[in-house]
Amino acid sequence: MPKKKTLTVRRVLALLLAYAMLCISGGVVASVFLAPAVLGANGLARAIVPSLKVEGIDFNVTSLPQKSRLFASDGKTIIASFYAQNRTVVPLKDISQPMQQAVVAREDRRFFEHSGVDVQGVLRAFVQTFVKKGDTQGGSSLTQQYVKNVLLTQAHEKDDPIGEYHASEETIARKLREMLIAVQMEKKYSKLEILQGYLNIAQFGTNNLYGVETAARRYFNVSAKDLNIVQAATIAAITKNPAAYDPSVEANQKESERQRNIVLDLMRQEGFIKDEKTYEDAVKTPLKDTLNLQDAASNIGCQGAGDNAFFCNYVTNQILNSKEFGATQDARNKLLNEGGLDIYTTMDVNANAAAMKAARDTIPVDDPSGFEVSIAAIRPGTGEVLGFGSNRVYDATDEAKTNPTHTAINYAVDQKDGGGWGFQVGSTWKPINLAAWMMAGKSINTPLRTATRYNNADFSCDRFQGIGTWSVQNSGGGTTNPETPLQGLVRSHNTTQASMMQQIKLCAIADAAKAMGYHNSPEAARMSFPPIHSMRP
Incomplete structure (x- = not known):
C-alpha cells in the first residue's frame, strides 16, 4: 500500500498562496486550469483589486x-561623494530604449499586460517549485520586485533590521504582501513610472552600486541614455545575482557573458531585437571587449578625497553641526548621504595643494621629530576658507591609531x-x-x-x-629696559608683553581677542565665513 503523503507546513502555505493568488486573479479556481481563463486572468484582476488594501503604504516612485x-x-x-547607496536617479527619458526593453524581457515580459501580479508567472513558479520539485522560483512581477526593493530601502533608512528581514524573507506571507502592495501601486502609478522607479532602485553590481545610470558609467563609461543592446543586456542580467554576475569581477565574466546572451535571446523572443544579424553579432561579441570599467568609488566621503580630505572633513562637520x-544630527547625516545634494564650496584647488606642499616641505610627513604642521589658507578681505595644509595623511580609520603619520585631526579648526x-x-x-x-x-611708541x-x-x-608671581624672560635671557610696544613686537620680547598687560589688565586683552574672532576650540563657535557657497538637491 502506498504511503500516504502528509501535508507539511510548506505545502499548506503553498496551497494557501495558490488559493489567494487565484482569488486575486479572478476568484474562480476552476478557471485557472483552463487555458482561455488563464489568458483572461489579468483582466479579471483589474476588476477585483479595488477591494484589496494594505495599510500604511505610500511611497513615491x-x-x-x-x-x-x-x-x-x-x-x-x-x-568627494557621500552616499548610503551609490545611485544617481535619472528620468525614464534619459534611459535608452534597449535598456528598458532588456529589463522587461529579463524580469517580466508581461509587465505591460498585468495589474501588478503576473498570474501565469506565479503559476509557473508554483508548479516548478512545489509540483516538479525543481529549483525555487519566485514568479515575482517587475512591480513586485520594485515593491521589495522599496520596502528594503525604507527599512534600511529607518535603521529597522526587523523590517529589512521581513522585506526579504523567503515566506509565503511576504509574497502575499508584495502582491497586495503591487496591485495598489499599479492603481496609483503608471507602468512607465514603475519601470523608472525599478531601473533607479535595483542593485546592478557589488560595491554598493544601485541604479542604471551608475551602472552604465561604472561598466561602460556612458550615460544610461546611450546604452546599446549589448550593454543593456549585460546590465539587465546582473540583478538576478549581483555578486555572481557583476562583470567588473574577472572571475564572473564568463558567467556574466552567458547571462547577457540569455537576455539577448529573451529580447529577440519578445520582438525587441528584430534583425537576426543584429542578434547574432551581439551574442558573438566578447563581453570583456565591451567593458570600459571606471572606479567604483569604494572610499566613500572624505576618506577618498586625498589631500583635499582635511577641507572635506571641515565642510561635512559644518553641515552636520548646523541646524x-x-x-537633528541624524536628519543632517541622512540629508548628506541620501539627499542627492550638489554642494559648492570655497576650496581653491591650487591654494589647497600649495598649503599641503608648504606644510610637508616645512616638516616632512615621516620626519623623526614627529612635529605636526597645520595651515589654513584664507582669502584676505572675505575670510573665505581656500584650503588646509597638513604634514599628515588624512585617515579616519583605525589605522590612524597606530600610524603616527596618519590622522583625521585638523589643528587649524x-x-x-x-x-x-x-x-x-x-x-x-x-x-x-x-x-x-x-x-x-595707548601709544605703540611709549617706552616701557x-x-x-x-x-x-x-x-x-x-x-x-x-x-603668586610670574617669572618671565626673553629667549636670549634677561630683559630689555626700556622698550616700546612696537619694538617688543618686532623683537618678540616677552618682558615687554608683560609690562603692557600690567597696565591694561587681562580683561582688555580677552575683549580684544574676542572682537578679533578668537574663541576656545572645545567651546566651538566656528570660523566666521562658511566654506559652503551654495547647496542644492
Whole structure:
C-alpha cells in the first residue's frame, strides 16, 4: 500500500498562496486550469483589486536615496561623494530604449499586460517549485520586485533590521504582501513610472552600486541614455545575482557573458531585437571587449578625497553641526548621504595643494621629530576658507591609531569642526596684545619699564584674579629696559608683553581677542565665513 503523503507546513502555505493568488486573479479556481481563463486572468484582476488594501503604504516612485557631491570653488572638481547607496536617479527619458526593453524581457515580459501580479508567472513558479520539485522560483512581477526593493530601502533608512528581514524573507506571507502592495501601486502609478522607479532602485553590481545610470558609467563609461543592446543586456542580467554576475569581477565574466546572451535571446523572443544579424553579432561579441570599467568609488566621503580630505572633513562637520540642514544630527547625516545634494564650496584647488606642499616641505610627513604642521589658507578681505595644509595623511580609520603619520585631526579648526583641543599659541598671540594696547588708547611708541618678575595680582580684573608671581624672560635671557610696544613686537620680547598687560589688565586683552574672532576650540563657535557657497538637491 502506498504511503500516504502528509501535508507539511510548506505545502499548506503553498496551497494557501495558490488559493489567494487565484482569488486575486479572478476568484474562480476552476478557471485557472483552463487555458482561455488563464489568458483572461489579468483582466479579471483589474476588476477585483479595488477591494484589496494594505495599510500604511505610500511611497513615491521618484523619491530614492541619492549620493551627494562636494565641489571645489571652480564648480567642476568633485572633492568627494557621500552616499548610503551609490545611485544617481535619472528620468525614464534619459534611459535608452534597449535598456528598458532588456529589463522587461529579463524580469517580466508581461509587465505591460498585468495589474501588478503576473498570474501565469506565479503559476509557473508554483508548479516548478512545489509540483516538479525543481529549483525555487519566485514568479515575482517587475512591480513586485520594485515593491521589495522599496520596502528594503525604507527599512534600511529607518535603521529597522526587523523590517529589512521581513522585506526579504523567503515566506509565503511576504509574497502575499508584495502582491497586495503591487496591485495598489499599479492603481496609483503608471507602468512607465514603475519601470523608472525599478531601473533607479535595483542593485546592478557589488560595491554598493544601485541604479542604471551608475551602472552604465561604472561598466561602460556612458550615460544610461546611450546604452546599446549589448550593454543593456549585460546590465539587465546582473540583478538576478549581483555578486555572481557583476562583470567588473574577472572571475564572473564568463558567467556574466552567458547571462547577457540569455537576455539577448529573451529580447529577440519578445520582438525587441528584430534583425537576426543584429542578434547574432551581439551574442558573438566578447563581453570583456565591451567593458570600459571606471572606479567604483569604494572610499566613500572624505576618506577618498586625498589631500583635499582635511577641507572635506571641515565642510561635512559644518553641515552636520548646523541646524539649517536639519533639526537633528541624524536628519543632517541622512540629508548628506541620501539627499542627492550638489554642494559648492570655497576650496581653491591650487591654494589647497600649495598649503599641503608648504606644510610637508616645512616638516616632512615621516620626519623623526614627529612635529605636526597645520595651515589654513584664507582669502584676505572675505575670510573665505581656500584650503588646509597638513604634514599628515588624512585617515579616519583605525589605522590612524597606530600610524603616527596618519590622522583625521585638523589643528587649524575647532574641535567640533574636526580639530583637536587646541595648543599653546605662543608668540602668535603678541599681535593681539598690541591690538588690545591700541584699543585702550595707548601709544605703540611709549617706552616701557620691563622686569623679569611680576606679581600676578597686577594683571587682575573683574573676570581674572591672579595670585603668586610670574617669572618671565626673553629667549636670549634677561630683559630689555626700556622698550616700546612696537619694538617688543618686532623683537618678540616677552618682558615687554608683560609690562603692557600690567597696565591694561587681562580683561582688555580677552575683549580684544574676542572682537578679533578668537574663541576656545572645545567651546566651538566656528570660523566666521562658511566654506559652503551654495547647496542644492
